[in-house]
Amino acid sequence: MNRNQEFLELTREIETLQAPGGSVERAMAQVRHAKRSKYVLRPLTGLAAVFAVFVMLINVSPTVAQACSKVPILRDLAQAVRFSPSMNEAVENNYYQPIGLEQTHGDTTVRVEYLIVDQKNVNVFYRVLSAPKIEPEDPDDPVEHSFLLSPEIRKPEGADWEYSISTRWCETVVPGAMQYASVQFRNTDVPSELDFQLSLVEPEEPDRNLPEVEPFVFHLKFDPSDTAQGNHFEMDQAFALDGQKFRLTGIDVYPTYLEFTLESEADNTAWLTGLDYELVTEDGTRYARPDGISAVGNPDTPEFNTFRVDSPFFFLPTSATLCITEAEWKLKAQPKTHVDLKTGTAENLPPESELVQVVRQDGAWKLAFLVSAEHPQCFDLRVMNAADEEYGTDWDWWSIIPWDASDTPAPEGKIYAILTLNDDSVEEIWLEPFCTGVSQLTPPLELPLDLR
Amino acid sequence: MEMNEYARRVEDIQNKLFQTAVLWLGDPSAAEEALDEAVYRGLKGCKRLREPQFFNTWMTRILMNVCNDEQKRRKREQSWEVLPETAVEAFDALPLREAIRRLPKELKELVILRYFSGFSLREASELLEIPQGTAATRERRALRLLRLELKEEEQA
Structure with a gap:
């Protein structure tokens, strides 16, 4: 088939695609909800303060949780995790916790809906139910500007947590939409409690004085004994990548990702700065790098030594093959x-x-x-x-x-x-x-x- | 423009917007999110649209901004997707849909707007805020790279 024939076929294929439907209704609902929230949710501020110290049980039965009228249906969570095979399998295997914590500051209301937690990760699913509007400077500007969301955790004094936070989709506030942040702990397990903070910050442009919104802080308490522990496998495999020597020292399998750790030889002449790979299980299933954080390194060097793939946790094989197709380097002797x-x-x-x-x-x-x-x-x-x-x-x-x-x-x-x-x-x-x-x-x- | 009229006009073109987003992002679920975001942004701004005859162009521009935002976000998390214009053999080896998705941004915009979203060269150049000559040059480069020989009447 030549390219012109391919073009005709592609146009026929594209023209059959139908928008899923409901975009206008959802947009209108978000606008109406934002307006309604100013008048309905403010009186609930007192209750929201009570919920702020709600203590959660890990792996609460969904049927119990759904009996609570404030917990959204599971479909919204399934929709939010569909981009991640690991998270998708976690939800399908009922590995999630409905929460329903809500807070309001001024015109802004945020609600933490669900958690997916394992030994190393806290995935927080939340919605901004209402947020202040940003009036554009240029009245003809067709693009609405929104606040950006900045998730963070408040580290207690003296805690030596090393962690990364990643988010999905745009960081802009989309009222009513399920958004999420993933907190990935590196040097420690998930602590027994933490303060999860969401701040609304000004977008990068335009640069103006915008109303300040007090950050939202949700105190989350976990019982680590009820959190799924990862499976650790000791390894000791030496190998070389283009003359640089490494040792595979361990594999950790969590519900949300699988992680393998490499040790590099001290006399390697280059740092490993990137890797292309996939995991193939004994039945031929392939697991790729996940969205978000896929490699972690020591902050003192440019090298990455821990790499992640989507997780076969719920269907753990007895054997698999790690296939490495490419490596990126930085010469140790390279100056700035x-x-x-x-x-x-x-x-x-x-x-x-x-x-x-x-x-x-x-x-x-x-x-x-x-x-x-x-x-x-x-x-x-x-x-x-x-x-x-x-x-x-x-x-x-x-x-x-x-x-x-x-x-x-x-x-x-x-x-x-x-x-x-x-x-x-x-x-x-x-x-x-x-x-x-x-x-x-x-x-x-x-x-x-x-x-x- | 009032919200009800906005809703009616979006319903008329939402399939075309969705198709544009699928071509741009390569992934129907990402395209669905992009469409939702664009429709929401358009709804919030529709009262400021004074010339309803430019509605299609206006909504398409919002959608493209959303798609560009998503691509920027992806750049921070994923390996690079775009091929350079000179990677002729690499483009030849790809299915057309993937080749379009991996075009450099300024060529991809033209191809999608002209041959899948139904805009004329003049409309596309106004939407992209570039001279019509520049749009024509980029269009020729894109078609040459994709090995397509298309006339005006063959656009989708």
Whole structure:
């Protein structure tokens, strides 16, 4: 079939797609709910304060929970987790806790609906039921601007928790929609209690004085003995990736993800900064990298040593194969890249990268780097001054230089990494190279895993 | 524009918007979320739309902003998806739908608007706020890359 025939077939296929329906009704319901909430939910503030110290039982029976009139039906949770095979299996196996905690500050009401908790993760599902409106500066601006959501946990004094937080979909407030944040603990298990905080913050643009909304803090208490413990498997497999030596030391399987840990040899000449892989179980089922955090490293080095895939927890096989197809590296000896913005020159660029243009526009510096298209993130996203303090920046990737009127595309195998620095008083910057080399593994490196 | 009229007009074009989002994001569930978000944003802003004859363009622009936001979010979490314009062999090896999804942003916008969303070159250039000549140049580049020979009447 030639491309034109493929086009006709694709147009026929696309034209059969029907919008799922209900978008307008949902949008109108959200608007009406936002208006109604101002008049109905405020009187419940006293009750909300009581619920704020509600103590939850892990793995409460859904039938009991659904008897509570404030708990939404399970369909909303199933909808929210459909993007994640691990979370989907968790819900299908009744591994979730309905909560129903609600708080109101001024015009804003937030409700924590569900938790999916295991030994290492707390996944919090919540809704913003109402939020203040942001009036646009430009009356003709067709795009509504919303607050952004910033989830955080309040670490108690003296706690040495190391954790990451990731969110799903846009971080903008979407009143009524089920949104979620995942808190992943690294050096400790999930604590017996924690304060989960949701703040509404101003969007990046426009930059104006917006009404401040007091953060919402939900005190969550868990009984760790009722939280599913992960399965740990000791491993001791030595292997090499393109001359760099590693040892697979352990596998941990949780309901929400599977994690494998690598130890690198001290005399390796490069840090492992990325890995492409999948897990294949004995029945041929493939598990890919999950959404959100998929690798964790030691903050003292650029190396990642713990990697994640979606979890076969609920149907744990006795054996599986870890298939590694690609590795990304940063040479240990690679110095930082220095860019002199006034002269438009750079020193110590990583391999296969070039600084092509530096321009000053609208109070900002804009830099165009020509980089490998296959691995375009050759720099860490942070941009620093001589004292290692970070600047606020924005990175984007184009096949042309967006301010160059010639519209000339990048050469074969290349792409433009565009850096915008919103302060044209800066004279020089330092960038940390992220990837200085890539190894394609053909055939893939296969590590057999015994999970008995 | 009043909300009831907005609702009626969205119902008329929501299939086309959904199809656009599927082509853009490659995934019907993500497209469904993008459509919901765009319809909600449009509803909140519909009173400010003074020229109803530009409703389709206006809603499509909102949808594209939502799709772009989602792609930016994905960039922080997933490996890179876009192929450079010069990766001719890589594009040839892909099914057309995937090849479109992996076009550089400025070419993908043109292809989807012109050949799947039903906009003329002039309408697409106004929606994207680029000169019509630039739109024509990008369209030629995109069609060459996708190995498509299409005339005006063959657009979807």
